[in-house]
Amino acid sequence: MPGLGQPLMLWSLLGLLVPVLIHLWNRKKKKPLPIGSTQFLGHRESSKFKNIQLKDKSLLLLRMLCLVLLAFLLSDPFYLKNTVEEPREIVFVDPSLPINLIADLLPIYREQGYEEIRYLSPGLPMAAELPDNRTLYPLADLLRDPLLEGKPFKLKIIHSGYFEAFSDMNWPENLYPEWVFPLDRDEHSLTWTKTGQNTTESKRTGNILRHVPTSLAADTLLSEHWVLYFHDDEKDLYKIFALALESIAEAEGIKIEIKPIDTLSVNFLLERQPHLPVYIDIDPDGEEEHWDVEIQNNRIEVRVAINAADAFLSALRHGSVVEHFGRILSKERELDLQYALPAKMDLPQPSSEELILKQSLNKASLFFEFLALLVVMLILERYLAYKKFAQR
Amino acid sequence: MIFTRLLVENFIHGAHQAVRMQPGQVFSQYRNYQPGDDLRRLDWKKYARTGKYYVIESEIDSHVEMQIVVDASASMMHQDGQFTKWQIGLLLTAASAWLGLTQGDQVEVFVLREDTCTQWKVQNGKNRFLEFLEALIQEKAGGKLNPLCFQPLLHGHRSKKMGIYISDFYEQNGEWSNYFKAAQSPFREHLALQLLGENELNFQFDSDTFLDLETGEEMEFGGKEAAQLWKEKLKRHQNYWQKAMEEYQGIFLSVPMQQALEETLRVIVTTKNKIS
Numbered sequence: 128m129p130g131l132g133q134p135l136m137l138w139s140l141l142g143l144l145v146p147v148l149i150h151l152w153n154r155k156k157k158k159p160l161p162i163g164s165t166q167f168l169g170h171r172e173s174s175k176f177k178n179i180q181l182k183d184k185s186l187l188l189l190r191m192l193c194l195v196l197l198a199f200l201l202s203d204p205f206y207l208k209n210t211v212e213e214p215r216e217i218v219f220v221d222p223s224l225p226i227n228l229i230a231d232l233l234p235i236y237r238e239q240g241y242e243e244i245r246y247l248s249p250g251l252p253m254a255a256e257l258p259d260n261r262t263l264y265p266l267a268d269l270l271r272d273p274l275l276e277g278k279p280f281k282l283k284i285i286h287s288g289y290f291e292a293f294s295d296m297n298w299p300e301n302l303y304p305e306w307v308f309p310l311d312r313d314e315h316s317l318t319w320t321k322t323g324q325n326t327t328e329s330k331r332t333g334n335i336l337r338h339v340p341t342s343l344a345a346d347t348l349l350s351e352h353w354v355l356y357f358h359d360d361e362k363d364l365y366k367i368f369a370l371a372l373e374s375i376a377e378a379e380g381i382k383i384e385i386k387p388i389d390t391l392s393v394n395f396l397l398e399r400q401p402h403l404p405v406y407i408d409i410d411p412d413g414e415e416e417h418w419d420v421e422i423q424n425n426r427i428e429v430r431v432a433i434n435a436a437d438a439f440l441s442a443l444r445h446g447s448v449v450e451h452f453g454r455i456l457s458k459e460r461e462l463d464l465q466y467a468l469p470a471k472m473d474l475p476q477p478s479s480e481e482l483i484l485k486q487s488l489n490k491a492s493l494f495f496e497f498l499a500l501l502v503v504m505l506i507l508e509r510y511l512a513y514k515k516f517a518q519r
Numbered sequence: 520m521i522f523t524r525l526l527v528e529n530f531i532h533g534a535h536q537a538v539r540m541q542p543g544q545v546f547s548q549y550r551n552y553q554p555g556d557d558l559r560r561l562d563w564k565k566y567a568r569t570g571k572y573y574v575i576e577s578e579i580d581s582h583v584e585m586q587i588v589v590d591a592s593a594s595m596m597h598q599d600g601q602f603t604k605w606q607i608g609l610l611l612t613a614a615s616a617w618l619g620l621t622q623g624d625q626v627e628v629f630v631l632r633e634d635t636c637t638q639w640k641v642q643n644g645k646n647r648f649l650e651f652l653e654a655l656i657q658e659k660a661g662g663k664l665n666p667l668c669f670q671p672l673l674h675g676h677r678s679k680k681m682g683i684y685i686s687d688f689y690e691q692n693g694e695w696s697n698y699f700k701a702a703q704s705p706f707r708e709h710l711a712l713q714l715l716g717e718n719e720l721n722f723q724f725d726s727d728t729f730l731d732l733e734t735g736e737e738m739e740f741g742g743k744e745a746a747q748l749w750k751e752k753l754k755r756h757q758n759y760w761q762k763a764m765e766e767y768q769g770i771f772l773s774v775p776m777q778q779a780l781e782e783t784l785r786v787i788v789t790t791k792n793k794i795s
Contacts, residue, residue, distance in 0.1 A: 158728070163596075163716075164731060166756075
């Protein structure tokens with residue numbers, strides 16, 4: 128929509144008076160030469176003279192146009208931001224979403240007019256049918272597909288939570304993502320939620336039992352297969368929780384799998400979230416021989432006491448995901464921070480609005496360069512014409 | 520005054536002494552007979568005395584009424600170099616008047632302008648001429664030509680008159696043409712001297728905007744073809760006056776402002792002698 132961000136800058140249009148005054152002043156400077164009679168001058172003006180007159184006017188108009196454009200650009204018009212090419216819209220569906228959810232979602236998006244619906248699988252296949260391959264791959268790798276090169280794309284990503292961690296990644300300039308999380312947060316967070324440490328065990332159990340049945344009500348529960356991970360330290364609590372779940376699951380016809388996670392949970396997290404950077408914080412004053420692993424700030428954060436570092440790294444190296452680390456220099460005891468980054472995830476990215484503004488500014492600067500060149504050429508041409516005329 | 524006198528006296532140093540001899544009433548001198556001379560002019564008494572053939576010659580009766588008419592319209596303020604046409608015109612008027620007086624002619628000077636037109640009967644004598652010159656210098660050019668100013672020129676007896684007209688002949692409403700038509704007479708001879716600057720003749724102006732001194736009209740004119748167009752039109756203008764003056768029993772001469780005054784005076788004398 129057209130509009131002006133800085134309407135006060137339109138006062139600079141008063142500057143138009145300057146070229147007009149210069150023009151008039153230049154014209155007045157031409158003092159006519161008194162001669163006996165002008166009857167031999169004739170009524171016909173020579174073509175050369177006409178040209179010069181016309182150029183005078185065109186130069187004035189050009190000067191005025193330059194100032195108008197300058198004032199207009201200074202007043203920050205909105206329309207420039209809309210001049211960017213309309214992006215193509217693609218709906219990407221996370222294939223790891225529950226099958227019944229995908230089956231429901233596809234016709235909904237088709238009805239909404241989205242013609243291009245694809246799965247976030249290698250090759251970005253069209254979502255004509257339910258997905259064959261439900262394996263998750265790093266989003267950065269998937270989006271390197273030739274399909275998404277060049278033109279701008281607006282991506283509507285329907286995801287199960289896994290891909291959300293990519294929102295801060297180094298996005299290609301032509302991709303504008305929109306995140307859609309079709310699941311209920313509470314339900315989904317069951318996988319990761321740890322209850323508070325200050326509550327008594329019985330109270331915590333009560334909370335879980337009160338909360339879970341509501342969350343797992345049949346009409347809101349979208350997944351039919353749940354995997355519940357619990358930490359070994361809290362297995363007693365989770366056993367109660369699991370029992371509660373199992374009874375509900377049986378009634379609802381849902382399959383619930385319960386798996387313990389051990390102290391090597393960093394390997395587990397890396398398997399599930401291979402795209403995330405790993406931040407290892409070695410505490411030189413720590414005495415306890417253990418380490419904590421959790422996802423925070425879109426990275427896997429490991430806090431390890433110094434006397435446990437060797438054991439931790441050794442365990443990590445023997446794990447199946449050690450190749451995800453670029454380098455580990457933790458043998459140096461002074462070192463307290465290590466992390467490795469997957470490819471193309473190193474720089475913060477401008478938002479799509481910033482990107483559009485940047486493109487607009489690029490266009491504006493290009494336009495100004497062109498205008499400046501034009502003005503220089505005209506001045507040069509005028510100078511040459513004047514020289515020729517003066518030599519006559 | 521001194522300049523005028525020097526100019527004229529220097530000019531007529533030869534011409535005045537070499538009086539033109541023709542048959543006439545007043546005896547001047549004898550000359551040896553030459554084949555082709557009219558036998559009626561032979562002095563038979565002299566032949567009887569000397570046995571040689573002599574032809575009688577007498578001085579021409581050259582007294583004519585000289586009317587010097589100078590244009591004082593604004594267009595005469597056209598400048599070329601240091602001088603305006605008006606300044607050159609005044610000089611030419613003074614020199615012609617002095618020349619006329621020295622040759623014993625009656626000299627009248629007319630200054631034509633928009634409002635009051637001045638007329639002098641220039642008297643012989645140093646002081647009187649000086650007075651005339653002082654009055655002449657006071658004259659200023661400006662405005663347009665008033666056709667009524669031509670009226671006094673048309674009056675007069677049936678005596679031989681020679682009009683010397685110093686102007687640029689840039690007419691607004693055919694003032695000059697109308698006058699010459701009205702002034703046609705077997706007793707009148709016209710010598711029209713058109714003063715033109717070198718810049719006018721060659722279109723050498725350092726501007727492309729012009730102001731007509733007489734009409735006040737401003738015009739813009741320039742380009743490659745401008746000079747050519749100007750010269751063509753000026754040539755047509757001169758040709759027109761050439762033919763017109765032939766019709767009015769007169770002579771039209773273009774006098775460049777840079778041309779030596781002596782040259783112009785010589786033309787005047789030649790023309791005057793023709794009339795005589």
